[in-house]
Amino acid sequence: MEVPIGFLAKLWSFLSFLPFFFLLLMLGLLKGSLIAPLVVGIIVFGNSAVIIGLWPAHFLWTYCCVAKTKRLGLVVKVMALISLPLPLLLWPILAIVGSLLGGLGYGFFAPLVATFEAVGETSTDKFFHCFIDGCWSTINGSCTVVRDFTDFCFHSYFSYMDELREHVPPNEKPVDIKLSKLPSCLLVIVLGVPLDVLLITIVALWKSPYMLLKGWKRLLEDLIGREGPFLETVCVPFAGLAIILWPIAVVVAVISAIISSLILGFYAGVIVHQEDSLWLGLAYIVSVVSLFEEYVNDLLYLREGSCLPRPNYRRNMNPPDGDRNDRKNESEGSYNSKLLLERSKTLKCTIQQYKPMQVWDWLFKSCEEDSRMLLREGLIDFKDIGECIVKGNCKKLSVKLPAWSIFQCLLVSAKSNSSGLVISDEIELTKNNWPRDKVFEWFIGPLLIMKEQIKGLQLDENEEGCLKKLVMDYKNEKPEEWDDTGFLSKDNVRRAQLQAIIRRLQGIVASLSRIPTFRRRFTGLVKMLYMEAVQSGVLANQVAKSSNSERGHGNEGPSDCGHGKDSRSLGENSEHEAPGSGNIV
Numbered sequence: 162m163e164v165p166i167g168f169l170a171k172l173w174s175f176l177s178f179l180p181f182f183f184l185l186l187m188l189g190l191l192k193g194s195l196i197a198p199l200v201v202g203i204i205v206f207g208n209s210a211v212i213i214g215l216w217p218a219h220f221l222w223t224y225c226c227v228a229k230t231k232r233l234g235l236v237v238k239v240m241a242l243i244s245l246p247l248p249l250l251l252w253p254i255l256a257i258v259g260s261l262l263g264g265l266g267y268g269f270f271a272p273l274v275a276t277f278e279a280v281g282e283t284s285t286d287k288f289f290h291c292f293i294d295g296c297w298s299t300i301n302g303s304c305t306v307v308r309d310f311t312d313f314c315f316h317s318y319f320s321y322m323d324e325l326r327e328h329v330p331p332n333e334k335p336v337d338i339k340l341s342k343l344p345s346c347l348l349v350i351v352l353g354v355p356l357d358v359l360l361i362t363i364v365a366l367w368k369s370p371y372m373l374l375k376g377w378k379r380l381l382e383d384l385i386g387r388e389g390p391f392l393e394t395v396c397v398p399f400a401g402l403a404i405i406l407w408p409i410a411v412v413v414a415v416i417s418a419i420i421s422s423l424i425l426g427f428y429a430g431v432i433v434h435q436e437d438s439l440w441l442g443l444a445y446i447v448s449v450v451s452l453f454e455e456y457v458n459d460l461l462y463l464r465e466g467s468c469l470p471r472p473n474y475r476r477n478m479n480p481p482d483g484d485r486n487d488r489k490n491e492s493e494g495s496y497n498s499k500l501l502l503e504r505s506k507t508l509k510c511t512i513q514q515y516k517p518m519q520v521w522d523w524l525f526k527s528c529e530e531d532s533r534m535l536l537r538e539g540l541i542d543f544k545d546i547g548e549c550i551v552k553g554n555c556k557k558l559s560v561k562l563p564a565w566s567i568f569q570c571l572l573v574s575a576k577s578n579s580s581g582l583v584i585s586d587e588i589e590l591t592k593n594n595w596p597r598d599k600v601f602e603w604f605i606g607p608l609l610i611m612k613e614q615i616k617g618l619q620l621d622e623n624e625e626g627c628l629k630k631l632v633m634d635y636k637n638e639k640p641e642e643w644d645d646t647g648f649l650s651k652d653n654v655r656r657a658q659l660q661a662i663i664r665r666l667q668g669i670v671a672s673l674s675r676i677p678t679f680r681r682r683f684t685g686l687v688k689m690l691y692m693e694a695v696q697s698g699v700l701a702n703q704v705a706k707s708s709n710s711e712r713g714h715g716n717e718g719p720s721d722c723g724h725g726k727d728s729r730s731l732g733e734n735s736e737h738e739a740p741g742s743g744n745i746v
Contacts, residue, residue: 354427
């Protein structure tokens with residue numbers, strides 16, 4: 162699709178686009194109005210059944226875990242036990258209302274957007290797909306929403322509560338507050354919440370017309386000139402859809418600002434407790450409004466900074482003069498780059514920007530490939546597969562397998578001297594192309610640190626082969642655990658460093674496993690692995706080997722994984738075992 166050049170060509174492109182856009186819009190609205198009631202019914206009925214059915218268990222188990230935890234001090238624990246009934250009683254109401262609104266938005270807008278996507282350049286038989294796309298996929302997606310919500314309520318919630326009940330390490334102090342500071346904290350919260358909500362709401366409402374007009378101006382320029390993001394996608398109908406839906410985005414932004422102001426107001430009490438100063442808590446109430454305005458100005462490419470006062474609310478908040486100048490220069494450079502970006506009519510980048518979902522897909526693809534190899538080598542036990550499929554207990558396998566896949570990625574990245582992470586033969590994830598997502602950066606930051614630590618340890622091939630078994634079969638809590646494994650290095654410091662990396666990696670994977678989509682996709686991966694293992698005979702070999710071991714010499718001790726032994730020999734030998742018969746179900 163060629164981009165028009167000249168005023169007349171652009172005007173003709175705009176006028177000829179209007180009837181085409183309105184026809185697609187009417188069709189999308191019709192599909193959305195037909196699909197939305199069914200989607201709302203599925204999501205509301207399914208989620209409501211889960212919420213009401215599990216609410217007694219959630220109520221009792223939350224109280225039990227908070228009462229038994231050692232991570233909270235006495236004062237915080239008593240306050241939590243007193244205040245818990247309110248959120249626990251509001252939870253069913255808010256969740257059902259949220260399901261209703263979410264189902265309505267998803268059921269209506271998903272078919273609408275799919276109608277416009279059906280006319281893209283890559284689509285074939287566009288007329289047929291305009292009517293079909295977004296119907297069954299939206300209904301199927303609503304069932305997936307209920308499935309993921311069920312996983313969160315039934316598995317992720319109890320995983321969080323189990324972590325709360327875990328023993329506190331000796332060097333970790335429980336979270337507590339001093340009673341002498343409590344009156345000051347409550348006073349600042351009482352003052353800060355209404356004041357910050359009022360001022361931030363005024364700032365958000367004051368800036369909302371700028372957001373509306375600047376957004377419309379940019380979208381109309383891109384629509385008429387066929388530039389900006391619409392040049393990259395070469396899908397003009399999305400321009401008109403974005404123009405119509407832009408006021409909704411502005412309203413959502415204002416509502417989000419009002420909701421966030423509540424949290425910011427409550428955080429003033431935290432400042433008072435941390436700094437042990439009522440005055441600094443009051444300074445935070447004023448300063449946070451200035452910070453909010455500066456953030457909005459940066460977002461809308463308005464003037465730099467804020468006209469509101471910004472007193473210091475930390476005792477050691479003032480940086481040295483050199484650091485202050487560096488930050489000022491960095492801020493000015495960032496602001497100038499934003500102005501250049503605003504003046505630029507084209508947002509098309511020469512570097513491909515990956516999305517979080519693409520990295521998420523890579524993780525499961527890597528787990529799928531590694532699971533086949535680990536099953537052949539006997540490092541994945543058929544009992545773990547059976548517990549995951551039959552009993553739904555995937556806790557061990559869902560942490561060990563992704564941890565090994567990510568650890569393998571760190572090894573390859575460290576060897577290649579990559580500045581980022583080598584996630585496949587063709588893809589290298591660096592600061593230039595990884596997703597611009599704060600949650601993603603929270604996970605990627607520790608991985609980059611661990612990669613540098615692995616690079617400094619300079620592992621050889623024998624140690625890497627041994628670590629495969631150590632990651633999958635051991636807890637890796639103490640250096641003494643590796644004494645009987647045949648690990649080549651006897652340096653306790655080196656062992657402790659490797660074990661710390663593995664433990665931290667398993668902690669990151671445990672956090673990832675609580676994401677609702679993780680359990681659904683990992684369960685599907687395990688079922689696929691089980692079917693392939695049955696067809697190839699690997700699972701039968703493990704069952705026969707386990708039965709012979711139990712009839713013979715009992716359970717075997719930990720095997721030697723070092724001394725230059727190639728770990729792949731386990732898989733090669735297993736292929737020559739006499740096939741047995743067995744079924745884990």
